[in-house]
Amino acid sequence: MTLHPPEQQVIPNNKNTSSIIAQARCAHCGEPCLPNEEQTPTFCCEGCQTVYEILDKNNLCDYYSSADLALTSLKAKENLHFEYLDDDDLQNQILFFRSPNISRVRFDLPTIHCAACIWLLENLPRLHDGIISATVHFIEKEIHVSFNESIISLRQLAELLDKIGYPPLIRLDKAQKKQSSNHSNDLIYQIGVAGFAFGNSMLFSFPEYLGLTKDSDPFILQILGYLNLSLGIPVLFYSAREYFISAWKGLKIRDYNLDIPIVVGATTLFVRSAYEIISQTGSGYMDSLAGFLFFLLAGKWFQERTYKQIAFDRDYQSYFPIATTKITTEGFENISLPTLKKGDEILLKNGDLIPADGLLHCASTAIDYSFVSGESALIPVLKGEKVYAGGKWHGQEGSVLLNESVSQSYLTQLWNDPAFQKEGNNVRVQLTGQISKYFTFTLFAIAILTLIYWYSTDKSIALNAFTAVLIVACPCAVALSVPFTYGNVLRILGKKHFFIKNVAAVEAISNIDTFVFDKTGTITSSQIQESKYEGKPLSPYEIDLILNLTASSTHPVSKTIYDYFFKGNVSTLQITAWEEEIGKGLKAVIDSHQINIGSAKWIQVPGEDREKGNVFIEIDGHYKGYLSYHRTWRDGAAPFMDWAKSKGETYILSGDNDNEREKLSQYFKLPTENMYFKQTPTDKLAFIKTLQLKGRKVFMLGDGLNDAGALRQANFGMVISENQNNFTPASDAILAASKLDKLAANLTYAIKSKKLVYLAYGFALIYNAIGLYFAVQGTLSPVVAAILMPTSSITVVIWGLSTTAIFARKL
Amino acid sequence: MRIILVLIFLSLILALLFLAAFFWAVKNGQYEDDHTPSIRILWEDKKPKDLSQEE
Known part of the structure; x- marks a missing residue:
């Protein structure tokens, strides 16, 4: 450090006083910092210097040559502790492969943000001999590392990543779900099989459509028929499997979902085609069967392709650490959170999260409850005073005597509410539910009427007409309307940093009539x-x-x-x-x-x-x-509040005291009786429930863990987030804080898209009516079915994709 | 005219091979990450150890 004589500095004569005041930038993150004459690269903080030195030593300074480098300063770097990774049980839970020479682990690294990050992380083997390979998944912000545990321990690996600026986020719930990604591949295989069968059986059906008849060469026709039959078998029994399961489940609970007519249509198609082929009375409709399953599955895939990198279902477990240090009579012991009991004394260091409610056992500390309440001011606590789970320890090492277990704490007991027990991934869209009930009954009524009519007039056509009705009325296009229309809305809004969980949530937006806002961190900036x-x-x-x-x-x-x-x-x-x-x-x-x-x-x-x-x-x-x-009001909060007031009742719930009541009322022009203060997380949840009991469809906008219950209970719960890497409680949608001004337009767009779905239903029904016209007369030929079914599907798909894109131009 | 059956079987076998290739690609994880490889290919120097990792 250099010493400057104070006389020169006390009375500065002009703005460019001396050469000592110079522009200097940190060699790691590029932030302006204090110049230092002794060493050439300057650093803003120790963290940045450490990273630079490690990279310099290993010849990895190419990292800094990347043009789009926007590194974050490590000044505010938290002090993380990975001692618990020495615990053998925990290692077994976190590692997904383990052997003496090679172990594999997957870490979440939320700070990955640019190409240079990938480069540096994939060069990890150069930083330590024990690391065999490293592969980054940029979108999911993950790294897969293979390493040799006899050279580098899991803890050392985590510490190395932390040291170079990529602190791994280790959460128990994530570690347990490590195998879940294989599930979605089933759908892709099913689409592959259906697509393969569709293409080939269309090819095999061409000769027939082009006029090849039994008279010209019955042998070729027979072979083609059997080929079609063998293509139809995997389509019905493999690709359509999920529809059979869903239809059966629906029937058992008397829920007449759209999968029932789909399954009936597919089975009828298959049985009738098989009969025609084997009895040599016709060529069957196998190409139509494969085609409509291919479109249906593609629709399912389109709607399921949501934002993998954004987690909508996080609870406190994904936010709390895996383990903590317990103080016992023998010394310190690493203990996993669920096994913590009342009366345990735990050791906390700067930056640690308090896992359960307790009393401060050391002299004093300060706690940052920003994750719980959105309020970032530190709260000083003295010995014997209560500390709450979710707070972040700030200051010197100290201890807390727990008086609740983890799940019974003030904050975490919120998750014991029934609101959290309801099924997590319910993607059923209500609109389809209502339509399908009428659709199913109308379809079966028409089919039976057709059967009765022909049975009394011309018995030879009766069965033919009956099956044709079931085939042609198959609600393929109806089932595609929602996935492609709402699915595209979801995608377009995602590009505008408004992330919605699934298509059912898009639909929920259009029914909202009541708006509830959290105050701190939501309408005020945190x-x-x-x-x-x-x-x-x-x-x-x-x-x-x-x-x-x-x-x-x-x-x-x-x-x-x-x-x-x-x-x-x-x-x-x-x-x-x-x-x-x-x-x-x-x-x-x-x-x-x-x-x-x-x-x-x-x-x-x-x-x-x-x-x-x-x-x-x-x-x-x-x-x-x-x-x-x-605090300032968030940009766009007031216009959005005006929009909300024009749409329905508006309320503000706040955990703070009511000294801002008048100010809020004036700024947002909201009557004071619509504001509720000193609301606990449970109060907020109860408030939403009361509104819903009155038949209201509630929109909740919140930010912190204290809103988690209300967000979950609301018909549409939305979280506002300043940083996508930050913790957000479980919700239906996440909005980047800077886009709040666009929220009203985005919601209006989502509401409008419901009309587009209705119109798509209209198209689908017109096609069904045309098909029925042929079917009830018993004149549905395979070629008509083969043209009608794909065209109706394609029309609905194009309609859904194009209209949503056109409306989005105004956003 | 029946010679066409040979062509039909050949085309079916070819299509089955493509289906098998598709299954292999999915299983191999080629569709899991469609962003990182596009960045990785632009790096100049050769990495010291082979970084390909099989799942």
Whole structure:
């Protein structure tokens, strides 16, 4: 560190005072930082320096040559602890392959963001001999590492990743679900088989359609018929399997879903075709069977292709750590969370998450409840006071005596509510449900009427006409309307950073008539604060003193002060006796000046300023002034609130006290009786339930874990997130905070898309009517079926994709 | 005219081979990550160890 004579600095004459105040950038992340004359690369913090040194040592500095590098500074890097990875049981749960020479593991690395990240991570073997290979999956932000446990332990591997700026996110629920990805491949195989059969059996049916008859060559026709039959078997028994299962389940609970007519249609098609081929009375409809199953499965795939990288179903388990350190009489022990009991004493370090409610057992600490409440201010806690699960430990190592188990804590008991027991992945769309009930009954009525009519007039045609009705009325196009229309809406909105969970959630939007908002972190911004300094004017030298004092603190208030005064450059000054006291402030001797910044408990503040300021500044015993800051409303919150009011009743629920009632009421022009304060997470859930009992369809907009219950209970629960990597509670949709101003337009678009689905149903029914016209007369030839069925499907698909894209232009 | 049957069987066998190739590609994980390989191909230097990883 260089020492500057204070005389030169106290009275600066102009803005470009001296050469010491220079622009310097961190060699790792590129942030402006304090210049350092001794070594050429400068760094903003120790974290960045560590990464640079590791890379430099291993000749990996190519990393920095990538053009689009937008690295994040490691200044705010949390101190993570991976001691628990030494536990053998946990290792077995996390590793998905284990042998003496090679083990494989998958880590979530939320900080992956650019091509250089992939390059660096896939070069991990160069950083450590024990690492055999590393493969990154960019979209899912994962890394697969093969390593030799006898050279590098799992814990060392995690620590290495953390050190180079990619802290692995290790969560128990994720580790347990590691095999789930194979499931979706079944659908792809089924589509493959159906597509293969579709193409080939169309080819085999051409000779017939083009006029090859039994008279010309019965042998060829017979061979082609049997080939078609053998292609139809895997289609019916393999590709259509899920439809049979779903239809059977539906029948058992008297839920007449659309899969029932699909299954009846497919079976009739197959049986009649097989009969015709074997008895040599006709060529069958195998190509139609394979074709319509191919389209149906493709629709299913289209609607299931959602955002893999965004998790909509996270609960507190995906957010809490896997294990914690328990203090026993013998020393420390790593213990997994579910086995923690009341009365256990646990050790917590800076950055750790408190896993269960308890009492503080050490002298004092500060806790950041931002994940629970959205409020980022630190709360000071003294020995014996209560701490709640979900809070983040801030400060020196300390201990907590638990008085609840993990699942019974104030926050986590929310997940015991029945709202969380309802089935997670229910993708059934109500609209299809209503349509299918009428459809199924009408279809069977027409089929039976046809049978009765022909039975009394011409018995030879009766069975033919009856089966033809079942075949042609197969609701293929109806079943495709929702997947392709809503599926495309989902995709288009996703491109605009509005991520909806599934097509059922898109439909839920159109029924909403009541809006409920959380306050902190949702309609108010959780970070951006408007700050203002009032008091005696500060000289640039004094500003440097303030910047030097606050630069090394990670407290959010210090950051606010730093950001307010920072104007692009700082000169490094000699700091001694730097001290931070929880709940009070910062003090230090800088360049032989005593400087204190903090609360009024610490600093002599004249009476009138006490009320106005949030944090006070004192230099050399002289009070200078105060900084006041408050949260700002999120951009777009007010226009959205206006839109919501035009659509239905609007409420605000807040966990805070009601001192902002008037301000909120004025700003959002909302009557004060529609605002509820001091709401606990359970209160919020209960409030939504009461609205729903009155028949309301509720839209809930929230952000933190404290809204989790309400979001889950609401008909459409939406989370607003400033950073996609951040934790978001389970919800139906996630919106990037910067896009709040577009939310009203996006919701209007989703509501409009319901009409497009109705129109698609209209098209599908017209095609069905044409088919029925032939079928009831008993004149449905295979060629008519082969043309009608794919055309109806394709029309609906094109309609769904194109109209949603056209309407999206206005967004 | 019956010679056409030979062609039909040949085409069916060819189509079955393509179906088998499709199954193999899915099983091999070629459709799991459709983004990272497009970035990986642009790196210049050869990596010290083979990074291909079979699932």
